[in-house]
Amino acid sequence: MIRLENITKAFQTGTTVTKALDGVDLNVEKGKIYGVIGYSGAGKSTLVRTVNLLERPTEGKVYINDVELTGLSAGKLKKTRQRIGMIFQSFNLLKTGTVYQNIAVPLKLTGVPRKEIDSRVKKYLNIVGLEDKRDTYPGQLSGGQKQRVAIARALAHEPEVLLCDEATSALDPDTTESILSLLEQINQEFGITILLITHEMHVVQKICHEVAVMENGRVIERGRVVDLFSKPKTPTTKRFVQSLFQDDVPELLVKKLESKGQIVTLSFVGESSGKPALALLSKNFDIYPSILAGNITQLKDEPFGRLVVHLEGEETETRRAVMFLEEKGIGVEGYVQEVSTHVS
Amino acid sequence: MSARVSEFIDLWGADIWSAIIETFQMVGISLFISVLIGLPLGVLLVLTRPGKALDNKISFRLLNAVINVIRSIPFIILLFFILPFTKFIAGTTIGVKGVIVPLVVFTAPYIARLMESALLEVDRGVVEAYEAMGIKTRHIIWHVLVRESRSSIVLGLTIATIGLIGATAMAGLVGAGGLGDLAYRYGHLRYEVDVMYVTVFLLIVLVQGLQSFGNVMAARLKKD
Numbered sequence: 001m002i003r004l005e006n007i008t009k010a011f012q013t014g015t016t017v018t019k020a021l022d023g024v025d026l027n028v029e030k031g032k033i034y035g036v037i038g039y040s041g042a043g044k045s046t047l048v049r050t051v052n053l054l055e056r057p058t059e060g061k062v063y064i065n066d067v068e069l070t071g072l073s074a075g076k077l078k079k080t081r082q083r084i085g086m087i088f089q090s091f092n093l094l095k096t097g098t099v100y101q102n103i104a105v106p107l108k109l110t111g112v113p114r115k116e117i118d119s120r121v122k123k124y125l126n127i128v129g130l131e132d133k134r135d136t137y138p139g140q141l142s143g144g145q146k147q148r149v150a151i152a153r154a155l156a157h158e159p160e161v162l163l164c165d166e167a168t169s170a171l172d173p174d175t176t177e178s179i180l181s182l183l184e185q186i187n188q189e190f191g192i193t194i195l196l197i198t199h200e201m202h203v204v205q206k207i208c209h210e211v212a213v214m215e216n217g218r219v220i221e222r223g224r225v226v227d228l229f230s231k232p233k234t235p236t237t238k239r240f241v242q243s244l245f246q247d248d249v250p251e252l253l254v255k256k257l258e259s260k261g262q263i264v265t266l267s268f269v270g271e272s273s274g275k276p277a278l279a280l281l282s283k284n285f286d287i288y289p290s291i292l293a294g295n296i297t298q299l300k301d302e303p304f305g306r307l308v309v310h311l312e313g314e315e316t317e318t319r320r321a322v323m324f325l326e327e328k329g330i331g332v333e334g335y336v337q338e339v340s341t342h343v344s
Numbered sequence: 345m346s347a348r349v350s351e352f353i354d355l356w357g358a359d360i361w362s363a364i365i366e367t368f369q370m371v372g373i374s375l376f377i378s379v380l381i382g383l384p385l386g387v388l389l390v391l392t393r394p395g396k397a398l399d400n401k402i403s404f405r406l407l408n409a410v411i412n413v414i415r416s417i418p419f420i421i422l423l424f425f426i427l428p429f430t431k432f433i434a435g436t437t438i439g440v441k442g443v444i445v446p447l448v449v450f451t452a453p454y455i456a457r458l459m460e461s462a463l464l465e466v467d468r469g470v471v472e473a474y475e476a477m478g479i480k481t482r483h484i485i486w487h488v489l490v491r492e493s494r495s496s497i498v499l500g501l502t503i504a505t506i507g508l509i510g511a512t513a514m515a516g517l518v519g520a521g522g523l524g525d526l527a528y529r530y531g532h533l534r535y536e537v538d539v540m541y542v543t544v545f546l547l548i549v550l551v552q553g554l555q556s557f558g559n560v561m562a563a564r565l566k567k568d
Contacts, residue, residue: 052476081478092473095568096491106474109483139568150473157477 001193002028002051002161007060009046009217020046021057022217028195028210033187033300035204035225036197037240038214044197047214048165051195052084053077064161082110085154085192089166091146093138093153099125100134103153110157124152128182144175151182155190162186164196168203180206201240205229205299213237229304230267230331247293247308249335261312263292264322267331268305277328278309285321287313308335356539359526364546366521369440370512374447375505381452382504383497385411386459387485397481411453419450419511423518443512443520451508458500462493495566502558506551523547 009021020043028034038044049055051062053069062069069080093102103121112120125131128148138146147167154162164183168176184207187194198204204211204225212222213236221228221237232238249263257263266277278289289309296305311318322332385407391397392404417425423446430437430445466489474484490497513524523543531540 054472054476078478078480081476084476086473086476088469088473090467090469092467092469094470094488094492095467096494096565097567105487106477106479109474109479109487110477137567154477163476 001030001032001065002026002034002195003063003066004047004051005061005063007047007050007057007062009043009050009055010058019217021050023060024214024217024219026212026219028193030193031187031191032209033184033194033196033207035208035211036195036214036219037199037201037204037211038197039199039236042214043217044199044214045165046217048163048195048197051161051163052081052086082157083159083161085157085159085162087147087150087154087162087164087167089169091138091143091150091170093146093149095138098135098137099130099141099149102138102149103156106153107156120156121152124155127155127186128152142175143171144179147171147175147179148182151179151186155186155192160193162192162194164194164198166198167196169198169200176200176203177206183207201243204240205244205297207300209300213240225299226269226302226304229299230269244297245293245295245306247295247306249292249308253292254335257292257310257312261310262315262318263308263310263335265333265335266307266309266325267333268296268303268307269329269331270302270304271329277325277330278307281311281321281324284324285313286317287311287321352538352542356530356536356542359530360523360539360542360546363521363523363526363543366440366525367509367512367523370443370447370515370520370522371505371508373440374444374451375501375508377444377448378451378455378504378508379501381448382455383459383490385452385456386463387489389456389460390463390489391481391485397475397484411456414449414453415457419446420514420517422446422450423514438519440515440520442518443515447508447511447515450511451504454507455500455504458504459497462496462500463489465496466492495562498558498562498565502555502562505554505558509547509551509554 004024004026007021007024008019010017010019024047026047036044036047046055050057051064053062057070060070064080064084067080069077072080094105097105100121103124104117107117107120108114121134122131125134128151130145130148130152133141133145138149141149167183168179171179180203183194183196186192187207196203196208208225210223211225211228212219213228213234214220215236220234221232228237229241232241254263278291281287281289289311291307291309293308294306296303298304311321313321325332388398389404389407392400392407394401414422423443426446426449427437430442433445434441436442470492471484471488474488512520512522513528515522516525516528523546527540527543530536531543
């Protein structure tokens with residue numbers, strides 16, 4: 001559906017050239033919700049803006065439905081953009097227009113017949129749950145309501161793709177939840193492919209099928225959300241995953257425990273989260289497992305659990321125990337104390 | 345008292361009335377033409393900026409320079425400086441007809457600047473959202489840029505109109521009449537202080553009224 005090939009975006013400031021994007025490839029399948037996560041400055045915002053060419057890449061090609069956007073004339077590009085919805089962190093509504101006008105004006109300007117405009121506005125206001133606000137100005141709406149208007153405005157063009165540029169970053173946690181549910185509903189009901197960028201792992205956890213992690217203008221890790229949660233490879237991804245789990249163990253305790261055994265992080269996905277793995281461990285091996293921290297959470301389609309466990313026992317015995325756990329489909333990793341948290 | 349008032353009206357009423365009409369004519373006509381020229385120029389100043397829809401360094405710099413040059417010349421000098429041009433455009437250099445050209449040349453660049461600053465206030469994000477929806481630039485100009493800045497535009501036009509009223513005072517020099525001319529010729533040159541007071545009073549009322557009207561309109565157009 002969306003295919004980015006070797007996208008590079010270089011900005012020139014004076015004599016120095018900085019690459020905001022450095023050879024990014026991305027493939028978003030039809031009907032999927034794809035998340036791109038990264039700290040600020042990673043290039044994710046530039047990336048989402050290259051999809052509809054608000055930002056023209058210096059190199060590389062953008063395909064939507066196998067049409068190469070980077071090769072289109074200005075007029076054709078405008079036509080294609082009408083099928084690509086976009087919502088923003090700052091909502092970007094007309095202050096001088098009512099909710100109704102905010103949805104109707106762009107429809108009118110893209111040549112939708114007058115009669116249809118009215119029915120479309122009604123339909124999509126209904127979907128976002130703002131029928132009663134049609135004559136209100138954005139200045140009187142809350143952030144969440146403004147984003148709902150922006151979503152209705154995007155949907156009213158009946159797009160195949162919806163791009164979300166930090167759409168929930170300006171909202172409080174409760175409102176974020178409700179907007180995410182709305183996006184999920186849109187994805188399911190209309191089959192609209194969603195590409196969203198965010199710096200909150202929570203957003204990815206809640207609604208994304210797949211995710212790419214960005215750093216310094218490159219995608220450093222990508223895959224199904226479950227895989228990234230259970231087997232994060234890069235330090236950045238690990239940090240993002242860790243940000244969802246409050247499983248820090250006090251440093252002193254770690255030092256003390258490490259002298260007589262090993263501390264490991266176990267991750268349970270789907271079915272394996274229901275098995276009594278630790279009970280079996282102490283029964284089958286000469287090991288005393290004790291839980292230091294733990295958490296279970298719901299990913300988009302399946303539960304995901306994480307335990308920080310101290311395995312007290314001989315080294316060889318511990319190694320066998322770890323192999324046993326891995327056979328059971330449980331991810332095992334050495335416990336790493338979270339290094340200084342990145343502030344974004 | 346009332347006898348003096350009616351005597352004054354009998355004596356000067358007709359002159360004052362025709363001066364008011366002349367001022368209104370000059371202001372009305374030149375404001376209309378100046379907006380027709382100034383608004384598009386303001387839009388051009390915004391759109392030819394680096395990174396904007398019609399990014400064009402040469403046009404932007406040229407336009408900028410021309411506007412600055414004209415705005416550097418005081419109206420009283422401009423009035424005489426462009427006499428040949430006035431003659432060429434209007435066919436005459438005297439009377440209301442002869443003063444419209446210099447008034448427009450004086451006001452249009454001013455309006456262009458005022459429009460520029462009004463349009464620059466518009467949130468870049470909204471323009472971007474409309475670009476992302478595949479909407480044509482000319483539609484964005486009208487339905488986003490001008491629409492969103494209409495409150496500032498009205499305030500800008502109020503300022504321009506008041507400036508224009510001031511400039512018309514000098515129009516008397518080419519025989520165009522108006523309130524300023526009346527105050528100068530009768531009030532100053534012929535020591536008719538009553539005429540001076542009355543015209544000044546009328547100008548104050550006019551400017552006050554205009555500014556209040558502009559403020560109310562701008563507040564009403566603003567929705568946030």
